[in-house]
Amino acid sequence: MSFAPDFLLFVLEGLLFPGVVTLIFFAFLFEWAYRKFLARFQARRGPMLAGPSGILQPFADFIKTASKEEIVPDAAHKAIFKTLPLLAPLPVLLGLFLIPVSSLAGLVNSPGDLYLLIFLLSLFAAIQITLGWASGNRFALIGASRSGLQLVSFGIPLVFAAIIPAMRAESFSLEKIVLSQTGYTGYVPNWNIFHVSGIIAFLIFLICSLAELEKVPFDTPEAETEIAGGWTLEYSGRAYAFIILSEQLKEVFMIGLAVTLFLGGPFGPTFGLPSVYHAILFTLYFLVKSLVVVFLLSLFSATMARLKVSQILEGTWSLLAPIAVLTVGLLIIIG
Amino acid sequence: MNHEDKPSTQINVGPQHPALKEPETFRIVVEGEKVVQATPILGHTHRGIEKLAESRDYNKLLYLAERICGICSFAHQANYAKGVEIIADLSVPPRAQYLRVIVAELERLHSHLLWVGVLAHEIGFDTFYLLVWKDRELVMDLLETLTGNRVNYGMNRIGGVRSDLTPEIRQRFKEVLPKLRERLDRIKEVAINDPTMKARCKGVGVISKRLAQETCVTGPTARASSINWDLRRDAPYFAYEDFSFKVPTSDKGDVHSKVVLRIEELYESISIIEQALDTIPEGEIFAKPPSRLSGRAISRLEAPRGENFHYLDFRESKTPYRMRVRAPTYANLASSVRALVGHHIADVPVIVAANDPCFSCTDRTLVINLDTGEQKMLTKKELRNIGIKIYKEGLL
Amino acid sequence: MALAIIELLKNLLKKPVTVNYPFETEGLSLPSRYRGLHVVDQEKCIGCSRCARECPAFVITMVPLTPKELAKRTDKKKRKPVFDLSACIFCGVCEDVCPVDCIDLTNKIPLPEEDTAKLVVD
Ligand code: SF4
Numbered sequence: 001m002s003f004a005p006d007f008l009l010f011v012l013e014g015l016l017f018p019g020v021v022t023l024i025f026f027a028f029l030f031e032w033a034y035r036k037f038l039a040r041f042q043a044r045r046g047p048m049l050a051g052p053s054g055i056l057q058p059f060a061d062f063i064k065t066a067s068k069e070e071i072v073p074d075a076a077h078k079a080i081f082k083t084l085p086l087l088a089p090l091p092v093l094l095g096l097f098l099i100p101v102s103s104l105a106g107l108v109n110s111p112g113d114l115y116l117l118i119f120l121l122s123l124f125a126a127i128q129i130t131l132g133w134a135s136g137n138r139f140a141l142i143g144a145s146r147s148g149l150q151l152v153s154f155g156i157p158l159v160f161a162a163i164i165p166a167m168r169a170e171s172f173s174l175e176k177i178v179l180s181q182t183g184y185t186g187y188v189p190n191w192n193i194f195h196v197s198g199i200i201a202f203l204i205f206l207i208c209s210l211a212e213l214e215k216v217p218f219d220t221p222e223a224e225t226e227i228a229g230g231w232t233l234e235y236s237g238r239a240y241a242f243i244i245l246s247e248q249l250k251e252v253f254m255i256g257l258a259v260t261l262f263l264g265g266p267f268g269p270t271f272g273l274p275s276v277y278h279a280i281l282f283t284l285y286f287l288v289k290s291l292v293v294v295f296l297l298s299l300f301s302a303t304m305a306r307l308k309v310s311q312i313l314e315g316t317w318s319l320l321a322p323i324a325v326l327t328v329g330l331l332i333i334i335g
Numbered sequence: 336m337n338h339e340d341k342p343s344t345q346i347n348v349g350p351q352h353p354a355l356k357e358p359e360t361f362r363i364v365v366e367g368e369k370v371v372q373a374t375p376i377l378g379h380t381h382r383g384i385e386k387l388a389e390s391r392d393y394n395k396l397l398y399l400a401e402r403i404c405g406i407c408s409f410a411h412q413a414n415y416a417k418g419v420e421i422i423a424d425l426s427v428p429p430r431a432q433y434l435r436v437i438v439a440e441l442e443r444l445h446s447h448l449l450w451v452g453v454l455a456h457e458i459g460f461d462t463f464y465l466l467v468w469k470d471r472e473l474v475m476d477l478l479e480t481l482t483g484n485r486v487n488y489g490m491n492r493i494g495g496v497r498s499d500l501t502p503e504i505r506q507r508f509k510e511v512l513p514k515l516r517e518r519l520d521r522i523k524e525v526a527i528n529d530p531t532m533k534a535r536c537k538g539v540g541v542i543s544k545r546l547a548q549e550t551c552v553t554g555p556t557a558r559a560s561s562i563n564w565d566l567r568r569d570a571p572y573f574a575y576e577d578f579s580f581k582v583p584t585s586d587k588g589d590v591h592s593k594v595v596l597r598i599e600e601l602y603e604s605i606s607i608i609e610q611a612l613d614t615i616p617e618g619e620i621f622a623k624p625p626s627r628l629s630g631r632a633i634s635r636l637e638a639p640r641g642e643n644f645h646y647l648d649f650r651e652s653k654t655p656y657r658m659r660v661r662a663p664t665y666a667n668l669a670s671s672v673r674a675l676v677g678h679h680i681a682d683v684p685v686i687v688a689a690n691d692p693c694f695s696c697t698d699r700t701l702v703i704n705l706d707t708g709e710q711k712m713l714t715k716k717e718l719r720n721i722g723i724k725i726y727k728e729g730l731l
Numbered sequence: 732m733a734l735a736i737i738e739l740l741k742n743l744l745k746k747p748v749t750v751n752y753p754f755e756t757e758g759l760s761l762p763s764r765y766r767g768l769h770v771v772d773q774e775k776c777i778g779c780s781r782c783a784r785e786c787p788a789f790v791i792t793m794v795p796l797t798p799k800e801l802a803k804r805t806d807k808k809k810r811k812p813v814f815d816l817s818a819c820i821f822c823g824v825c826e827d828v829c830p831v832d833c834i835d836l837t838n839k840i841p842l843p844e845e846d847t848a849k850l851v852v853d
C-alpha cells in the first residue's frame with residue numbers, strides 16, 4: 001500500500017516541481033534573461049511589454065507562434081514533418097530529469113548519468129538533422145548538414161570538458177559529482193571551477209554550449225543572413241513553437257549541466273534550516289548560478305561575429321580539442 | 336556546366352531573403368558549401384520612375400528624384416538639380432554650393448555608417464551593428480536640424496537650396512563633429528582589430544584591379560581595388576575644388592579593405608564639413624530658374640556608393656522629354672557576382688553587402704518588344720555601334 | 732576584445748539608448764525646421780491656389796467655399812485648399828510658395844489612422 005503515495009509523489013515531482021512545469025518555466029526565464037542581457041549590452045531595451053520588464057515575452061512568443069497557421073510544404077516528408085517537432089522536447093526533458101535542480105540528485109539518477117547525457121546530446125543533433133532533411137528545403141538541408149558538422153567538431157572537446165569533473169569525483173553519476181563539490185577550502189567552496197583544470201574545462205564547456213545552443217558565433221546551422229533560418233526554415237505554427245521550446249529547454253539543459261559540473265550544482269549554505277526548506281533554497285541557488293552562466297553566454301556571443309563552418313572546424317580541431325585533451329592530462333598529473 | 340560529376344544544388348538567394356533587405360535574386364549554384372556559379376536577376380523593384388518623370392515639371396521632379404533611393408536621396412536630388420542647372424545655364428550662388436557640399440558629406444557619413452552596421456549584421460555581429468547605428472544617430476540629428484528631416488531632406492531646389500545655415504546650427508555642428516570623430520576612432524579600431532571581424536572579412540570577395548576595370552565598378556568598390564577615381568577630386572562639382580581632402584585607396588580589394596576605406600573616407604568627410612563651416616561665404620542661397628528649358632545634360636556626382644549618373648533631355652518645356660538614371664549599384668553588381676564564385680555560402684551575404692547595394696535604385700529599365708513579346712539582349716559590339724552612331728549623328 | 736567586453740559591461744550600467752517612444756518623450760525634441768502636420772490659417776488664405784499648383788504629390792485640392800463661409804469673407808476668396816495627408820510627402824513646398832504664409836508645417840507628427848479619410852485636413 002505504501003507504493004501508491006510514493007508513486008504519486010514521483011508523478012507530482014515529475015510534472016510540477018522540479019519537473020516539466022518548472023523546467024519550462026526555467027526555459028522561458030533563461031531565454032528572457034539571455035535576450036535582456038544581450039539587449040542591454042547593445043544599449044537596447046530588450047523585451048519590455050509582456051509582464052514586468054517583459055519577463056513573459058518568451059511565453060507570449062510561444063503562445064503566439066503556436067496559434068499561427070501551420071504550413072506543410074509539398075516537398076516535405078509529411079509524417080516526419082508533422083510529428084517529429086512535437087516530439088522534439090521529449091528527449092531534452094528526459095535529459096533535464098537527470099540534472100539536480102532542487103536536491104543533490106536529479107529526479108532520475110543512475111551511476112552512468114554522464115554517459116546518458118552525452119548520448120542525448122548526439123540525439124538532439126540527430127533530431128535537428130532529421131528535421132532539416134524532412135522539410136525538403138535546400139536552405140534547411142544546408143543547415144542540417146552544418147548541424148551535423150558542428151556535432152562532429154564540438155563533440156570531442158565537450159566530452160573531454162565534461163569528463164574532468166567526473167574524474168575529480170571519480171564517478172560518472174551527477175549526484176556524486178555534486179557531492180564531491182560540497183564543502184569548503186578556507187572560505188572558497190570546493191567547486192570544480194576553482195581548480196586549474198576546472199576553469200579551463202569550464203570555458204571549453206561554455207564555448208561548446210554556445211555551439212550546442214546555436215548561438216552567435218556558432219549559429220551557422222540557423223544563420224539568418226546566410227541560409228535564412230537553416231533547418232528551422234520551413235516550420236511554422238505549432239511545430240515551430242515546439243521546436244523553439246525544445247531549443248529553450250536545451251538551453252536549460254546545457255546551463256544546468258554547466259552548473260552541475262563546475263559550479264557545485266544546486267548546493268549552497270543551508271543556514272541550519274530544516275530539510276523541508278532545502279528544496280526551495282537549492283532551487284534558488286541553482287537559479288542564481290544558472291543566471292550567471294546565462295550572463296557569461298550572452299556576453300560571449302555579444303562580442304563575436306558568426307564564424308564560418310570551415311573556421312569552426314579548424315578552430316575546434318586545432319585549438320579546442322587539443323586544449324581539452326591537454327587539460328585532462330594536466331588533471332592526471334597534478335591530480 | 337561540367338559539374339555533373341559532383342552533386343551541385345541551385346539555390347535562390349532572394350527575392351525574399353533575410354540577408355537582402357531589398358528584393359533581388361541571386362541564383363547560386365553550390366557544390367556542398369562552395370559557390371560555383373552566380374547569376375543576378377534584376378527587375379523586382381522596377382518602379383517606372385523615369386516614365387513618370389516625363390509627366391512632371393522640373394520643380395516637382397526634384398521630389399521624385401529624391402525618392403529614387405532612400406539612403407542617397409540627397410545625391411540623386413542634387414544630381415538632378417545639377418543637370419537642370421547645366422541645361423538652364425544657371426549659376427548657383429556659392430553659399431548654396433557650400434550647403435550642398437555639407438549635406439552631401441553628411442549623407443556620406445550616414446550612408447557609410449549604415450553600411451558598416453549592415454555588414455556587421457550580415458556576419459552576425461549584431462552588437463557592433465547596433466552600436467554603430469547608435470553613433471549614426473548623431474549624423475541623423477545634424478541632418479534633421481539642418482534640413483528638417485532625417486531622410487528625404489528636400490534640401491535642393493533648382494538653382495540653390497531651400498534652408499540656410501544659421502549660427503545656432505553651425506554651433507550645433509561644431510559640438511557634434513568632434514564627438515563623431517571620437518566615436519569613429521572607436522568604430523575603426525573594432526572594425527580593423529576585432530578577430531572575428533577579420534576572420535570573416537579578410538581575403539573575402541577579392542575584386543582584383545583587372546576585374547574591377549572589366550566590370551566598370553565605381554565608388555569605394557573601385558577605390559578598394561586601387562582604381563584611384565573620385566569625381567569630387569577628378570571632376571569637381573559644387574564647391575569641391577575649394578576644399579583639400581585625401582582620396583583613400585587600397586590595393587587589396589577584399590571586404591575588409593572596403594570597411595577600412597569607407598571609414599577613412601568618413602574622416603575626410605568630417606574634415607570637408609569643418610572646412611565648409613569655416614569658410615562658407617555669405618549671400619543668397621538660390622537663383623531663380625527660367626520657366627522653360629531646352630537642351631540635354633549629363634550630370635554626374637560622387638554618391639556615397641559610387642558614381643551617380645543622370646541624363647536629362649528637355650525640349651522647350653517644363654517637363655523633361657527623357658530622363659535616365661544610373662545608380663552606382665548597377666555598375667557594381669557585376670563585380671560582386673563575379674567575386675562570389677569560389678567562396679562559401681557563408682560569404683555570399685558579406686560579398687553582396689560589400690558593395691553597399693541598393694537594389695531599388697538599380698532597377699531602372701525593363702525592355703520588352705511589345706509587338707513580338709521578345710526580349711533581346713544587346714551584345715557589347717552592338718551597343719558600341721549604337722553608341723558610335725549616336726555620337727556621329729550628333730545626337731548627344 | 733577585452734576592450735569590447737569592458738564597453739559592453741559599461742553599456743549594461745548605462746541607460747538604454749532606445750526611448751520607449753509613445754510612453755515617454757524625455758529628451759526627444761524635433762528641430763524647428765521639422766516638417767510635420769499642416770496647420771492652415773484659412774482666415775489669412777487668399778485662395779490663390781499656388782500651393783495646389785506646386786505640390787509635387789497633388790495633395791491639395793481647391794474646394795469652393797460654402798455660402799455660409801462665403802458670406803463671412805470680405806475679399807474675393809472663393810475657394811480654399813484641402814489637404815489629403817494620406818498622399819502628402821511632407822516636402823514643405825506648399826509652405827514655401829504660399830504668398831501670405833498661411834500654411835505652417837508644425838512639429839506635430841500625424842498619427843496613423845485606419846481610415847484615410849480622417850487624414851484630410853483643411
Ligand atoms: S508638404 Fe508637400 S506634398 Fe504635402 S501638401 Fe505640402 S507641397 Fe504637397
Ligand code: SF4
Pocket residue numbers: 771775776777778779780781782783811812828829830831832833834
Ligand atoms: S498658397 Fe496659400 S494663400 Fe494660396 S491657396 Fe494655398 S494656402 Fe491659400
